[in-house]
Amino acid sequence: MLTASLKSQLSEGLPEERSEHRQKKVIKMGNCCERAANFFGPQKNTYIRVSLPAVCFVWQIAMVVLFGVFIRYDEESDEKGWNEFKKSHNITSNIENDFYFRYPSFQDVHVMIFVGFGFLMTFLKRYSFGGVGFNFLIAAFGLQWALLMQGWFHALDPVTGKITIGIESLINADFCCAGSLIAYGALLGKVSPVQLMVVTLFGVTLFAVEEYIILDLFHCRDAGGAMVIHTFGGYYGLAISWVLYRPNLNLSKRLNGSVYHSDLFAMIGALFLWMFWPSFNSAITNHGAGQHRTVINTYLALASCVLTTFAISSMSQKKGKLDMVHIQNASLAAGVAMGTAAELMITPYGSIIVGFCCGIISTFGYLYVTPFLEKKLKLQDTCGIHNLHAVPGMLGGFVGAIVAATATEEIYGKEGLIETFDLTGKFENRTMSTQGGYQAAGTCVAIAFGLVGGVCVGFILRFPIWGDPADDFCFDDEAYWELPEDEETIPPVLEYNNHMVNKHHDTHESQFSLEES
Amino acid sequence: MLTASLKSQLSEGLPEERSEHRQKKVIKMGNCCERAANFFGPQKNTYIRVSLPAVCFVWQIAMVVLFGVFIRYDEESDEKGWNEFKKSHNITSNIENDFYFRYPSFQDVHVMIFVGFGFLMTFLKRYSFGGVGFNFLIAAFGLQWALLMQGWFHALDPVTGKITIGIESLINADFCCAGSLIAYGALLGKVSPVQLMVVTLFGVTLFAVEEYIILDLFHCRDAGGAMVIHTFGGYYGLAISWVLYRPNLNLSKRLNGSVYHSDLFAMIGALFLWMFWPSFNSAITNHGAGQHRTVINTYLALASCVLTTFAISSMSQKKGKLDMVHIQNASLAAGVAMGTAAELMITPYGSIIVGFCCGIISTFGYLYVTPFLEKKLKLQDTCGIHNLHAVPGMLGGFVGAIVAATATEEIYGKEGLIETFDLTGKFENRTMSTQGGYQAAGTCVAIAFGLVGGVCVGFILRFPIWGDPADDFCFDDEAYWELPEDEETIPPVLEYNNHMVNKHHDTHESQFSLEES
């Protein structure tokens, strides 16, 4: 009896956190039981020991074979070819090699793909490994597949049957991956790496086709890929996520959020994207004034976007506090929206206006549209790619159409107009308003490819063979990663230090604690 | 009675940390009460829901209008202009566009401004969001305002009344922001974002004026901005901080320090600053040997500085332990101090000597001068910009003066001397010793502008309308950011994992814990 009373006293004496903790434990055990029950019924299993290595090996071996058959160096990277090219084009200096025009931009784009996208997706408290790690995996696969797909559509030599690649091909391959990485943003935490490989395989394939239609058939300009990358990638991801809707995702709610330091990791990604977006948009524009102007326009639009993002973020909260989700994402929307128009003569203030609007639209999207989509359309969009890529991309497509339609010889010069829109060959007589119309049509093609392709791929991903996590096991690196021991179990170093300082005291204390225990 | 005895037993049984924790809680509650009392009297309020959006919107709309009126592409980024420029200058290759000389350096500078300065200021344990986030905000605003201010002073076409911008303007705009970001270093954690916008508005304005005096009227050389950026920015920040002295800042003492991982985030910023400082100093120097030499000099000085910083840091502690504050900051001082002299023929060993001295001076500053300033001059300098920017910048100005004064035709060649110091037009007959004198005078102008401007801006910031935090609410992101839940409340994933493994045991335990709770 005394024991009982003591027990109750003791449990009263225990700190609140502990009892809370215990309650949590109980809740979790509830989940465990449920899961144990599921074990013998139909259920999800994150076992990927066969499927992931199989997919990686099969596809990588396919790459070896296909590269062996198709891919060769182009004339600027081939030793013999470049020497001949220099002679035939009467070039005296190696600095004329396309490499020196494109390499700094390429490396910036490369950083955006791997550190930018990768770390932007580390914001979840317990899915940072998955965010940056799977981004790494699918980008590394995607760029190889992209070199082949884009090569077949754009650079296949009809005589030799070979694809020749150079620095511009590498940039385009990185761009092509970006489409699938954007789609990953909507799926973050809810799919297995094997599913992501499938998303990337089809994503890159669809990308190459829509890019062929938009850039080659429609002859649109889209250097920074507002249409072909962001609009397509955004709607592709949203459509997949819509098909893969999880009604019980709130079982993983406790992990669908950030912690202080995970938000800082995400900020690394966000800043590298923001800083290098001028390189992204200018990487494959025309040499000279084209690249130069694209950088200026993107730089200004992004700066302007930051201010309106902060403004709307602050206005949206009762006390005017800022939300890291907006700062990390909405401030990038201007880069997306300038994807098409940045290389055109949109003027500096035009760029600032685009940035101004994007910050507002994108932040509103995070505040109202994403929750609306989830509730009403049953569309779970982990990173809010709807507001960062889909809508700004679409907007960018239409802005590009308007700027193209209003282009005149007066502004560009006769030569400049032809160069900028590449009005040669069969497009020699295209008027600017026609060009504008095609640009707008291109945007619609990108949306259509994204939505239709995404729905199809979504259904493929619903086969129960891909090892995706159960609804109560989402947003959790535990599913696919061997995790290190918890931070809380680090032996308290400082305490240790104190012991070293107060050595004599320790000796006594240690005896005491030895007795006590 | 038994209860009482038990209670005392229980509290004895409780670990020391807990009772400490409780004590802290009580102290904090004391603060709370005090604050609650203040609520009805005169007090600080961090409510910025109206002021921050208002400032952002008004200023950004002003930017749209002013850019519309004034800013145009320059002849190297304008489609028509570049084609005409190539013809008129007989240029055959696009690689001659200034873009290809400057773009890699520009991107490095851009990284320094946003990731370098931003992450260097994440070192505080609970002000990392504010460090990197507000840095982002004010740099994005500052660079737009800088393009206008610097344009009016340096690039206004008297005929058309327009400012034309190119890649060099973007670099200069980034530089101009740096002045205000340095000032932010002294104010970190003690001001509101609205105040920072004011600091930046005036900072950029003052910068453009002092830069006009130093570079145009005095015709000084200062490519890396030892004078115009670092000396000015440093003293500007110190003067503001002096006016905004908070006698009760020790109420926030518990948050004025780092934790293990916040120091690592800061190290990212420090390293990007350190690595890219050669680009910073060389970004706008003369093409060819000028840029080349600047990089070599800065690289050597920085390397040398690291060793003396480690040496002094180790010597200063009883057991020879190193201090992260020194490593993150003092090792950068050489970059600042080489800001003026790096483009001159200071010789490689001259650069190493400058770095050698800077590491010592700056580390001593952190050890003795910053505490002294705080105690005796009532100057609270959160990041120690006195030791990283103000003093090394001033030093750099005088080093530059000496190197300029000792320049000879023998070293530079006749042509080289004219090119390096731009001794054309009305400066054709200036002697090197005169040049040195002007360089020294320029440093004094930078100090004066910083101090006087800072005091004035400081008084503006003392109006009680800016939403700055109370003395016990400094260094706390809680004031301006919606923070994610605490890390300690992450459900322990490993435990969870263990449950999965020992599923059968769990079932029993769970029953037990259900009973118990």
Place this chain on the structure above:
Amino acid sequence: MLTASLKSQLSEGLPEERSEHRQKKVIKMGNCCERAANFFGPQKNTYIRVSLPAVCFVWQIAMVVLFGVFIRYDEESDEKGWNEFKKSHNITSNIENDFYFRYPSFQDVHVMIFVGFGFLMTFLKRYSFGGVGFNFLIAAFGLQWALLMQGWFHALDPVTGKITIGIESLINADFCCAGSLIAYGALLGKVSPVQLMVVTLFGVTLFAVEEYIILDLFHCRDAGGAMVIHTFGGYYGLAISWVLYRPNLNLSKRLNGSVYHSDLFAMIGALFLWMFWPSFNSAITNHGAGQHRTVINTYLALASCVLTTFAISSMSQKKGKLDMVHIQNASLAAGVAMGTAAELMITPYGSIIVGFCCGIISTFGYLYVTPFLEKKLKLQDTCGIHNLHAVPGMLGGFVGAIVAATATEEIYGKEGLIETFDLTGKFENRTMSTQGGYQAAGTCVAIAFGLVGGVCVGFILRFPIWGDPADDFCFDDEAYWELPEDEETIPPVLEYNNHMVNKHHDTHESQFSLEES
């Protein structure tokens, strides 16, 4: 008696973690006692307050003197020299300065050295400061010493007795440091900074000699340093670590591992290495097609390597979970292995095959070879440099030998073959198979220098004067860094926030807690 009973009750009532914690404390105290005992006997002492500053100052002063005697600007960075060079070589544009060919690659290499290597070594839970901080120190020293050593061997003007440096020298100096930083990987956490300075002093010296033999005497091609950097650095580190074997290292076992966020910091380093490896391999290759091709080859090999790394990592674990150690390290092995062959015409699919194999070999190394080395060969290799540098480097050397031996005029063109292998002067008549033989021999030289040099340096490091930590004090920043207070002691901000919201409740609670305590 009641007290005793209560005590036992109390200790029963305490949560398990706590008692575990206490047990740990006791164990640690055991260590303390042991250490206290050692204090009066022979023991390790991490006191470096004299030795570290002494080494830093002496060596840095030596640098000043030696730079003053030997180092000058080269003709492309000297103001007068460049003007004369332009005239004598009939160059009209500054863009022909080597600076514009190399600077973007140089900055990428610089990032790899300081952020790449530095952050890759932050993965340990309590040695992140040491990882990134000591990397910073030794690289900053090493690059100065490298400029001298490499200058003496490669660039000493026999007439003037001076070494002239330019951008390529800076890249080579960074490369030279890389050798010692790789060695640091094997020693991470087990040596003092003073020892690391010794490792670097000898490492750079040995590097310069073996580089002279391999590149100058044997006339090998090794632009990315598979042989001279990675093979040498890897075996150098392994040999030192073997000599410094610590039989009781398991006393520090609790700290020899990562935590969640330290793995993310390491991922920053890994990704920057991965992304910029194309720049590393191409930084000093021939202008034009040479640099261009090297980038393509390295890019493809790295992408391919990622997929096989993920595959093997997943296969190796019972449930198919991925291991961050593999992802961070093995995915980089392809960059190492392409160090020699990347500039040759290895073909795109050849690169992919190399990457394919490297991912497998390196991951297997982490799984089986490192534990085997530790158990059987008594070789403790903290970062697994055996699998990331030593073996892939050796492999890369032999791949390079094969590709060189099979080079033909048909593939390279006559001119191209001469340029690529620099077959001029006394090497004019060397056949390709001879070249291949020398390449293979060069790899063996690198291994020999690494092993023999490492053993010698290892014995030097065993003198008991360097301040290295005791076996139970390894992997602990506590030894050499003033650490900030523990994260767990941050006052709980959210709780604080709750108090602000529920102000009235607080008042009561605070009274209560005042009473209670």
